[in-house]
Amino acid sequence: MVVGESGLGKSTLINSLFLGDLYKNRKITDVQDRIEKTTTIEKKTMEIEERGVKLRLTIVDTPGFGDAINCEDSWRVCSAYIDEQFRQYFTDESGLNRRHMQDNRVHCCLYFVPPWAHSIRQVDLEMMKRLHRKVNIVVVIAKADSLTSSEIKRLKTRILADLEEHQIQVYQFPECDSDEDEEFKQQDRELKAAAPFAVVAADTVLEVGGKRVRGRQYPWGIVDVENPRHSDFTKLRTMLISTHMQDLKDVTQDVHYENFRAQCISQISQHAMRERGKLKRDSMGNNNEVVFTDTDRLLLQKDEEIRRMQDMLTQMQEKLKASDKKHDSIIDV
Numbered sequence: 605m606v607v608g609e610s611g612l613g614k615s616t617l618i619n620s621l622f623l624g625d626l627y628k629n630r631k632i633t634d635v636q637d638r639i640e641k642t643t644t645i646e647k648k649t650m651e652i653e654e655r656g657v658k659l660r661l662t663i664v665d666t667p668g669f670g671d672a673i674n675c676e677d678s679w680r681v682c683s684a685y686i687d688e689q690f691r692q693y694f695t696d697e698s699g700l701n702r703r704h705m706q707d708n709r710v711h712c713c714l715y716f717v718p719p720w721a722h723s724i725r726q727v728d729l730e731m732m733k734r735l736h737r738k739v740n741i742v743v744v745i746a747k748a749d750s751l752t753s754s755e756i757k758r759l760k761t762r763i764l765a766d767l768e769e770h771q772i773q774v775y776q777f778p779e780c781d782s783d784e785d786e787e788f789k790q791q792d793r794e795l796k797a798a799a800p801f802a803v804v805a806a807d808t809v810l811e812v813g814g815k816r817v818r819g820r821q822y823p824w825g826i827v828d829v830e831n832p833r834h835s836d837f838t839k840l841r842t843m844l845i846s847t848h849m850q851d852l853k854d855v856t857q858d859v860h861y862e863n864f865r866a867q868c869i870s871q872i873s874q875h876a877m878r879e880r881g882k883l884k885r886d887s888m889g890n891n892n893e894v895v896f897t898d899t900d901r902l903l904l905q906k907d908e909e910i911r912r913m914q915d916m917l918t919q920m921q922e923k924l925k926a927s928d929k930k931h932d933s934i935i936d937v
């Protein structure tokens with residue numbers, strides 16, 4: 605999912621990241637539309653190939669964020685979209701035909717912050733607060749070519765400090781396995797040091813020294829988006845579709861989805877409890893026999909499921925606490 609106000613280069617970045625042109629038919633909204641409009645979700649699917657493996661990638665764009673005066677609507681739409689995908693998965697998982705389940709859960713949210721802000725703006729903080737317990741947020745500084753190297757450094761430091769101060773849990777990179785080779789460990793260290801990623805995007809291909817590169821042509825030179833000295837674009841790409849794709853999916857399943865599932869089951873259980881109260885009174889009124897209705901059976905099943913889940917969550921919390929202090933506070937049951 606990509607989130608951020610219009611014009612920050614979200615579509616250009618997505619096209620550059622996945623070497624496609626997802627947004628060629630896009631219509632730019634006029635001012636009147638922007639004032640009235642709430643965020644609308646745009647979903648596009650593309651197939652990419654990474655090291656011989658075909659991946660089906662779904663991009664969820666939230667084009668109007670920040671344009672409409674009432675931001676509350678924008679927040680609600682993004683949050684509701686994520687919940688809806690969890691709900692669908694929960695329903696499919698409880699159904700009989702699990703073999704053909706489609707996983708449309710949002711595994712990562714690229715959150716774009718503007719380069720001209722001095723840190724994270726209030727509007728972005730509010731949005732992140734609503735999303736951080738539902739999805740893996742990866743913060744991206746847009747249009748980094750408009751900042752000098754020292755400005756980028758300063759902005760990154762302020763963003764990290766703000767996230768900590770407001771207790772926003774963005775995606776935490778896991779520890780690198782000690783068995784990995786030195787080259788991989790070095791790559792991992794550089795990746796962690798680069799977050800939040802300062803990126804430059806371009807949808808034009810230019811020729812530089814006989815090589816074709818994706819870049820932005822300025823009167824004084826060319827910004828090559830894949831050059832690590834110019835931007836963190838390549839690090840972000842590697843992380844998303846290679847080194848951390850599985851971990852993003854695992855954290856979605858083990859932390860965010862389990863949170864959602866636990867809430868759902870607790871609601872079902874409370875509802876069933878209320879229903880059972882009613883049915884007990886009715887049956888006692890008849891002939892004092894305890895009648896096991898379908899609701900009772902469902903309740904017993906759900907009670908059992910909650911008990912199992914609670915055990916599982918306790919184990920997970922202990923495991924997470926031991927391996928990564930930062931993850932344990934995300935689990936909020």
Ligand code: GDP
Nearest residue numbers: 610611612613614615616747748749803804805
């Ligand atoms: P969106 O509304 O967030 O999807 O933004 P777009 O991708 O449509 O980009 C808006 C404008 O910003 C376009 O003119 C892009 O060429 C330009 N743009 C995109 N990425 C960058 C970047 O990294 N640096 C600069 N300077 N401009 C960019």
